[in-house]
Amino acid sequence: MNHPERRLLISVDMERYSRRGNVRQYEAQQAFQQLLHEAATAVGLDRISWKTQQAGDGELAILPADAREPQVIGRLVPDLNRRLRHYNSSRLPEARVRLRVALHQGLVHLDGANGFPGTAVIEVCRLCDARQLKKALTLFPDAGVALIVSSGIYREVVSEYPEELRPERFRRIEVHLPDKDFRESAWICVVDEDLSAVPTEMLLAEPTPGPGQPEPGTSSEDGPALPGTTAGGADPAGAINVGGIRVVGQNAVGHGAMAIGSIGEDANFGGEGRAR
Structure with a gap:
């Protein structure tokens, strides 16, 4: 076993991936990889040097030791958000690609037999599953990325070297996953949106079914759009x-x-x- 290395970790998960049919899943995977590659290239990052663990609806990425955290967090994430917004603008709601992105740093073993062992890896994946992050993305139907960062990343990078991000629009939350025995503080934002204006109780509210979602009594990971975003007839969810x-x-x-x-x-x- 080699010694662990301290690296920047990114966990990405696609919204409502499992509710798509086979063809839509295929198209979403293609768009995800293409847009992430284009965003990384645009800000001077080499995706080929990333160590990744793929999943159909996203990926876990271990960045190179020389990756500059302000470049990744403050430039890559906003660029990816812009590309997703442009991609989604010409597509039906069920074909859009929207992402939850989590960032953390810590010690990780790069020579694992079936992945990347390390508590930092577990934590970044747990952060990506935060209920408040899922809810925040549903509140802004035009957004491309909902971002969550660990407390250390917010304090040392976002607050000091925000680049294109706006620290005042982040919200501090408590991520609690009882079934995973996980509880940590973190900071979330919806890129290019003002999450600071959303009441705390709305982020903590239980998800309710929206168009195309399961009826009450069945599982649902996402909630409705932010009240007040509807003007006149059609609402952002397609109703x-x-x-x-x-x-x-x-x-x-x-x-x-x-x-x-x-x-x-x-x-x-x-x-x-x-x-x-």
């Missing part, structure tokens, strides 16, 4: 609101749509639509 009626389904129109609201008992939407 259409008309008075007290909310129509949801693919593009909120056509075969398989569903209307929810207070309407007459004899209402009929035809096809497989349902009126409630």
